[in-house]
Amino acid sequence: xxxxxxxxxxxxxxxxxxxxxxxxxxxxxxxxxxxxxxxxxxxxxxxxxxxxxxxxxxxxxxxxxxxxxxxxxxxxxxxxxxxxxxxxxxxxxxxxxxxxxxxxxxxxxxxxxxxxxxxxxxxxxxxxxxxxxxxxxxxxxxxxxxxxxxxxxxxxxxxxxxxxxxxxxxxxxxxxxxxxxxxxxxxxxxxxxxxxxxxxxxxxxxxxxxxxxxxxxxxxxxxxxxxxxxxxxxxxxxxxxxxxxxx
Amino acid sequence: xxxxxxxxxxxxxxxxxxxxxxxxxxxxxxxxxxxxxxxxxxxxxxxxxxxxxxxxxxxxxxxxxxxxxxxxxxxxxxxxxxxxxxxxxxxxxxxxxxxxxxxxxxxxxxxxxxxxxxxxxxxxxxxxxxxxxxxxxxxxxxxxxxxxxxxxxxxxxxxxxxxxxxxxxxxxxxxxxxxxxxxxxxxxxxxxxxxxxxxxxxxxxxxxxxxxxxxxxxxxxxxxxxxxxxxxxxxxxxxxxxxxxxx
Numbered sequence: 001x002x003x004x005x006x007x008x009x010x011x012x013x014x015x016x017x018x019x020x021x022x023x024x025x026x027x028x029x030x031x032x033x034x035x036x037x038x039x040x041x042x043x044x045x046x047x048x049x050x051x052x053x054x055x056x057x058x059x060x061x062x063x064x065x066x067x068x069x070x071x072x073x074x075x076x077x078x079x080x081x082x083x084x085x086x087x088x089x090x091x092x093x094x095x096x097x098x099x100x101x102x103x104x105x106x107x108x109x110x111x112x113x114x115x116x117x118x119x120x121x122x123x124x125x126x127x128x129x130x131x132x133x134x135x136x137x138x139x140x141x142x143x144x145x146x147x148x149x150x151x152x153x154x155x156x157x158x159x160x161x162x163x164x165x166x167x168x169x170x171x172x173x174x175x176x177x178x179x180x181x182x183x184x185x186x187x188x189x190x191x192x193x194x195x196x197x198x199x200x201x202x203x204x205x206x207x208x209x210x211x212x213x214x215x216x217x218x219x220x221x222x223x224x225x226x227x228x229x230x231x232x233x234x235x236x237x238x239x240x241x242x243x244x245x246x247x
Numbered sequence: 248x249x250x251x252x253x254x255x256x257x258x259x260x261x262x263x264x265x266x267x268x269x270x271x272x273x274x275x276x277x278x279x280x281x282x283x284x285x286x287x288x289x290x291x292x293x294x295x296x297x298x299x300x301x302x303x304x305x306x307x308x309x310x311x312x313x314x315x316x317x318x319x320x321x322x323x324x325x326x327x328x329x330x331x332x333x334x335x336x337x338x339x340x341x342x343x344x345x346x347x348x349x350x351x352x353x354x355x356x357x358x359x360x361x362x363x364x365x366x367x368x369x370x371x372x373x374x375x376x377x378x379x380x381x382x383x384x385x386x387x388x389x390x391x392x393x394x395x396x397x398x399x400x401x402x403x404x405x406x407x408x409x410x411x412x413x414x415x416x417x418x419x420x421x422x423x424x425x426x427x428x429x430x431x432x433x434x435x436x437x438x439x440x441x442x443x444x445x446x447x448x449x450x451x452x453x454x455x456x457x458x459x460x461x462x463x464x465x466x467x468x469x470x471x472x473x474x475x476x477x478x479x480x481x482x483x484x485x486x487x488x489x490x491x492x493x494x
Binding site for chain 2: 008010013014015016017018019020022023054080112113114115116117118120121131132133134135137138140141142144145146148149150151152154155156157158159160161162164165169172173174175
């Protein structure tokens, strides 16, 4: 029997790993790490840094090549589904080569596997495996902690959404606070009204950047800051929270 | 200068503490723990269990009496604000008595201080303190991990809300998934339609209870299970996720 543990590792800061996650990494027979090419080498390195800190005598650690998503030729959801099939196949091959059909495989998942991540859906495509999910710190938590703010207004609802959904549907009605993830297009530009933004990039890391204020006043500054940081590091992961202002 | 660290500790399982949180507890000069009376002694004990596991040589650990919220005489928000004032005053007294005006105080916050928790708002009432927030595992993450499910549908938004808000406003429009916290009144009973529920109590603990299925079929069973568990333990903390079913 094969067991797969999908282990949330937070956003790169080894201090945000849980004891449970550390133990699971230590006890795994095989750890597989996606190789997304030279451009995202930083991200693979950050996984290895976490292992160096917490599991210096790690078991077998193996890279697997991450297939590219075909974003052009198909409807969005079909393209994603094909892509997940392709990743599941590569996982199977990598596991068969390096472990066989018995033992425990660990995958280090950025943030938490439950939040805008596909590892659960990909793992469910494999036959004869037992899946276990271990939570990890999300960018939402690190954003709020870094700014020292609550996620929700007192007793109020919060909507978590993506840049794509925000651009398509606008501000969700009856919501006072939104958090936007996966937004490569700084979609806060599409919003109007009396809104405050709390933005953060590289959260929890030494190069963390935080900005906050009146959205209408600092939106352009965030766009510029984001572009410059992305240029400097070759990649960026950022998140933001926007709240309606009390008037 | 006084520093206050608001440290998320998860839902009681010592394995869900982060290394950062452990270090902060270890380095604090004073740890203050709310005493909510005999009925909730379990919760205070769980905090002490986490200290026993991770910080066996803890610095000074002191209980403070938690004032009761006056739920009768005022508008909801006014009552909450007065209550927060009262708690802030007790924190000040407890810190002055046991530490003075210099050093680091740690508060162990259930879950994550950002999520439906008031410690950030209370801490902001204190004068001359530097506040630092450390994230902890939320019940939402533990619920999804225990059931092995993603929080969001592929690319879709999620609304996090309370039982009170759900009862007042109903299902948030244009949302496919909701997570409900702080719901002592099993408000899922007010929902209709093709919905699936994933429910959990005492998440991450040995007495964890999980139920899932068609909401219309298992709602009553969850209500009964919840009531029996609450009777047995004297308290309950539960959370649930509801998703519109694909038809």
